[in-house]
Amino acid sequence: MERTTYRLEEIAARFGGRVLGDAGTTVNQVGALDSAQTGQIAFLSSGKYRAQLAATRAAAVILGEADAGATALPRIVCGNPYAYFARVSAFLNPAERVSPGNHPSAVIGEGAQIHPTAHIGPHVVVGARARIGPRCIIMAGCCIGADVAIGEEARLYPRVVVYHGCVLGDRLIAHSGAVIGSDGFGMAPDEGRWLKIPQIGRVVIGDDVEIGANTTIDRGALDDTVIEDGAKLDNQIQVAHNVRIGAHTAIAGCVGIAGSTVIGKRCRIGGSAGILGHLQIADDVEISSFTLVGKSIRAPGSYTGIFPFSASEDWRRNAAHLRHLDELADKIKTLQHEIEILKGNN
């Protein structure tokens, strides 16, 4: 595949920043500082990678004002090198064009409204009355339920399932295996058995959301499950019924969020963390990987609950005391008391 080539001055004209060094330097792809090849443009976003600057084979570098003098390579100096790099990369790596229209193997339900600029891939199934907006790309094997509404320019990778009635915003990206709108886990105990509670809410997803591979988002029991604008969900996340995830919150892989919990805006949740149900998490909260949040968090900040790992024999020796911490604390109290007595005696 022939790659299109751009001069640094062309890039700066489009995305801003100022060019130092030869503005006619051409690049055709992005690369990492330590592995970039000829013709690639790399970036430096943190001082700790500055050592890689000396050895890089990149043709040019994107960096911040503080690092403007750290290399003699042709470079673009800008305020947010990582975001700049993201824009350049998107520019150099445009999404592949797909032709509009429905693949002949797709099965389209009665009354479905598919915009003529949308692409419906092979073996896709679109339910009755579903609406799919302009320039959407629905790839092979996706199943779109009845009465689903999808905005503009959504991109569903192969084998995404959207259950009936869900509403997806503009520019949604959903990766393969994602399931949106499956039944929440709602059951009433009834004489030693479980009676299923019909899940009649929907999933409602805002604009500019990304949903990772094999992530599952359950529909609401009565009201809706809601993912607000700009939220980003990594792979294999489980979002239970009636959860609300605030705008621009980012959640790493394998996180589980139990029912009816409300997560604020701009939160960052680390991989494999868990959040129990019916909790409130404030805006701007950061939760460490592998942390279980068992009660509401009312103030922004960083929260952690990780058991530190060690060599297994050390762990065994130390962990044995965890089941006796209360006794240890009692012993300390007793000691304090006895020392007071001893001191009194003296």
Place this chain on the structure above:
Amino acid sequence: MERTTYRLEEIAARFGGRVLGDAGTTVNQVGALDSAQTGQIAFLSSGKYRAQLAATRAAAVILGEADAGATALPRIVCGNPYAYFARVSAFLNPAERVSPGNHPSAVIGEGAQIHPTAHIGPHVVVGARARIGPRCIIMAGCCIGADVAIGEEARLYPRVVVYHGCVLGDRLIAHSGAVIGSDGFGMAPDEGRWLKIPQIGRVVIGDDVEIGANTTIDRGALDDTVIEDGAKLDNQIQVAHNVRIGAHTAIAGCVGIAGSTVIGKRCRIGGSAGILGHLQIADDVEISSFTLVGKSIRAPGSYTGIFPFSASEDWRRNAAHLRHLDELADKIKTLQHEIEILKGNN
């Protein structure tokens, strides 16, 4: 969509309970106390939501004897309001009718026996000799392996995979992306490599089981993996080979259960918990979310192993001592000893 409307007296005639207030009050949908709209019937199952009763816009309420006088709204008083609500909701929200027969795009293997009342959706693949019972609904893109047997009225949402030879009971609900019967993780070490152990057991699932989206249940290595009647599995659960899950046990999302573990009946396992392999868990055991069960549990009861979270700086200060608990315990012993000596000296 026009909703059918029912009078409270009609509902009570069907499901029992006694009506207080206007028995001719009509409802056409269920709702939550705090968000119900005109024409909806809500429920009160716990005293802690009683405050919502005053403000609800619900047309009627289902509640228990203890709360019978807590509102002047038309109401149905019954023994188990939540279960009653579940029944009313199922009644008001009947599953959409699907027409029997095989979609022309489905691929049906030689010798497969599909009951004429079953529905086989678009792009479904049914393997050779598979048997699918009366009134089953196999939705788009499901793959049913050779020699699989499915009972009556099972409901497989889009893109469920059932590997060859598995046996699924009546009224199974399996959500999208569930995989039933994949190979267990069995390998013999052999001169620095892993030699695959063929997994020749099956998955055998009882009646009235529900399996969540993207949950995986591995087939047995030699004998079968078994899910007993009425067990309910949420999304993204991993059930390894030769596990047995007892009747009416409910397992929340993201739980992992390692090979050959046997879980009793009526257990409740919280989200993201883990259970190691070759263990026995008694009947009526409750395991908290995020708890790793590392040895067998012989007695019913509630079990927990969660590291409590806190602000990250507090966590850092406290967690640092976990790698030195054994030293702390030793210091306490030494102190006790020294105090004994001091006391003796006095």
Place this chain on the structure above:
Amino acid sequence: MERTTYRLEEIAARFGGRVLGDAGTTVNQVGALDSAQTGQIAFLSSGKYRAQLAATRAAAVILGEADAGATALPRIVCGNPYAYFARVSAFLNPAERVSPGNHPSAVIGEGAQIHPTAHIGPHVVVGARARIGPRCIIMAGCCIGADVAIGEEARLYPRVVVYHGCVLGDRLIAHSGAVIGSDGFGMAPDEGRWLKIPQIGRVVIGDDVEIGANTTIDRGALDDTVIEDGAKLDNQIQVAHNVRIGAHTAIAGCVGIAGSTVIGKRCRIGGSAGILGHLQIADDVEISSFTLVGKSIRAPGSYTGIFPFSASEDWRRNAAHLRHLDELADKIKTLQHEIEILKGNN
């Protein structure tokens, strides 16, 4: 189905070992010691199951030299009974033959090169220019992206997705729902929003790798995500972008591995463990289930970080002290100091 029958002497001629007892004993299937039926051959790999030998109904047993005299049953004595058993089982349970060629419902992209001995199942989609090697079996509903390359004899169970450009080695086994090559979770913060970083690396998988059901492996951001030869991944594992997993490393279910982490060769990682990003894990490291690895591990060995579970009331009593460990440690220091003073005073 008629099973083929073999005499022990035939098996030993093929796989080595020596036969004790009647070498003409015939077997047609493998079984477990405690559940084997007539005509089945079981194995004993560990002394702790020796008690099952007495009661087994197996026709013959595979065991090691140390146990050669532990039964009077016809038996094959060999160096590694478990590996021997694996080979016999594979021999007695050959994979079902599938006929080469493309199912008429498959959709094959322009310029795709599918070897004539490969099998392409119903509703499979193969992208443009993809190459699929000899004797590959691509089962129903798989989606193979453009420019993907798959080696020889790979076996993709139904509904595997491989994104564009990924490279898969010989004899890969990928189970249903696996997603290979989805976008890594890469985003630049930009004025309160997240800007997507195009993920332009690939996933490159060596030979003899197995990937479990619903496991996800993200493509690299700039460079590739790499799974080396002989690595075995169980179900529901999440491998983030630019991770490298060393040869013959085995990873149990539900593990999450964050971006750019490099895992050595022959490691064993327990279920639901987690490994943070940008870490190095040495060769021959064993990580316990449910352990979060938060920093690099430079030396082989076994590592653990599990919070021990207990009855919930005990847990509550003990865990309350975890948020005050630092105070406890301080109190101990104070006590030590006071005792020193007291001792000095005496």
